[in-house]
Amino acid sequence: MKINKKINLKSLSKDEIITLIEKRELPRYRASQLIHWIYDRYASSIDEITEFSKDLRNFLNEIAFISNLRLVKSLKSSDSTEKFLFLLEDKQTIESVLIPEKDRLTLCISSQVGCAMGCRFCLTGSGGLIRNLRSYEIVDQIIAVNRIIQTEAIDNNHIPTFVRGGKGGFSGKKITNIVFMGMGEPLANFDEVVEALWRIVQLIGISKRKITLSTAGIVPQILLLSEKAPEINLAISLNATTDEVRNTIMPVNKRYPIKSLIDTCRKYPLQPGRRITFEYILIDGINDSLDDAHRLIKLLEGIRCKINLIPLNPHPGSDLKRPLERRVLEFQQILLKNNLRALIRESKGQDILAACGQLRAGHTL
Ligand code: SAH
Ligand code: SF4
Numbered sequence: 001m002k003i004n005k006k007i008n009l010k011s012l013s014k015d016e017i018i019t020l021i022e023k024r025e026l027p028r029y030r031a032s033q034l035i036h037w038i039y040d041r042y043a044s045s046i047d048e049i050t051e052f053s054k055d056l057r058n059f060l061n062e063i064a065f066i067s068n069l070r071l072v073k074s075l076k077s078s079d080s081t082e083k084f085l086f087l088l089e090d091k092q093t094i095e096s097v098l099i100p101e102k103d104r105l106t107l108c109i110s111s112q113v114g115c116a117m118g119c120r121f122c123l124t125g126s127g128g129l130i131r132n133l134r135s136y137e138i139v140d141q142i143i144a145v146n147r148i149i150q151t152e153a154i155d156n157n158h159i160p161t162f163v164r165g166g167k168g169g170f171s172g173k174k175i176t177n178i179v180f181m182g183m184g185e186p187l188a189n190f191d192e193v194v195e196a197l198w199r200i201v202q203l204i205g206i207s208k209r210k211i212t213l214s215t216a217g218i219v220p221q222i223l224l225l226s227e228k229a230p231e232i233n234l235a236i237s238l239n240a241t242t243d244e245v246r247n248t249i250m251p252v253n254k255r256y257p258i259k260s261l262i263d264t265c266r267k268y269p270l271q272p273g274r275r276i277t278f279e280y281i282l283i284d285g286i287n288d289s290l291d292d293a294h295r296l297i298k299l300l301e302g303i304r305c306k307i308n309l310i311p312l313n314p315h316p317g318s319d320l321k322r323p324l325e326r327r328v329l330e331f332q333q334i335l336l337k338n339n340l341r342a343l344i345r346e347s348k349g350q351d352i353l354a355a356c357g358q359l360r361a362g363h364t365l
Pocket of ligand 2: 125126183215216237
């Protein structure tokens with residue numbers, strides 16, 4: 001087998017790109033140009049970097065290359081959510097979901113292939129963990145989708161003209177917000193996710209305020225995240241108000257029970273004006289009683305937070321059901337009356353299997 005000894009430029013951190021350039025005795029500004037072409041111009045090969053002379057491109061091609069996620073399939077929902085299935089170098093697949101809203105364009109990204117947490121309601125969890133994603137594979141979901149958006153805009157003439165932006169980049173539609181709510185448990189792939197977060201902030205240029213990481217509650221890693229990563233938003237998949245119930249739907253709770261999780265949330269250093277998001281999937285007859293709503297209020301007392309109530313998105317192979325709409329509204333009302341911020345959030349793109357892991361499950365290579 002031919003082993004590719006060339007360096008994958010996307011696998012390098014900013015400092016590593018600078019070192020590579022300096023070692024080859026190239027001027028340092030070449031590093032900034034490389035970063036600009038990879039992260040702002042979405043160059044998929046060294047040959048696309050037309051700012052470099054042919055000689056320089058040839059030289060770089062000798063020692064390096066730019067890897068790319070390969071788009072296998074994309075599906076657009078009637079609510080304009082768009083889901084992408086990407087192929088990795090080892091033929092594994094991951095999903096990313098683009099969610100256009102009035103004033104933002106959010107990409108929901110994956111942090112692992114599969115997931116080891118085994119939550120009962122989640123399709124990703126049902127297949128177990130296949131492998132962690134590398135930080136560049138996490139970041140590359142954003143680059144790949146930005147490139148697709150840009151190409152579509154040029155093809156369809158959606159955006160009247162691409163004007164060259166101040167920095168020499170294209171201005172136009174781009175992803176503005178990131179949520180780590182795709183496949184995988186981000187805190188179970190801690191180092192790669194932290195590195196990805198830095199690259200998203202520093203190299204892609206998305207503000208840390210516009211990034212949200214969702215976790216099933218790997219307690220020790222939550223405070224560590226606040227020490228090691230940029231100050232992004234934290235979301236906790238809570239989904240139950242007693243250990244008895246949470247143990248049955250989220251096995252991670254046996255290791256890190258509700259009290260330890262909530263105590264950690266109380267200690268989490270929140271930036272001014274920020275709130276922790278608690279996600280609560282409502283499952284018929286399991287966690288949707290009015291007692292649950294009252295217990296939830298008690299649990300979250302004193303925590304600056306908001307709650308996303310998500311009626312279960314059922315999937316074949318699971319016996320769990322979504323509650324009636326009336327129950328969802330009653331549950332929300334109790335929280336609102338007690339001055340909690342509670343929104344009902346439908347999982348987007350139900351007609352395209354947008355809930356976590358569902359597109360991948362329907363695809364065989
Ligand atoms: N592992 C992390 C992030 C990925 S899961 C976590 O669990 O937080 C992202 C979100 O998808 C979680 O909030 C999870 O509760 C939700 N989710 C998974 N399966 C779902 C389903 N069948 N219906 C609705 N939401 C689901
Ligand atoms: Fe993993 Fe999150 Fe799905 Fe649970 S909900 S199995 S932690 S991806």
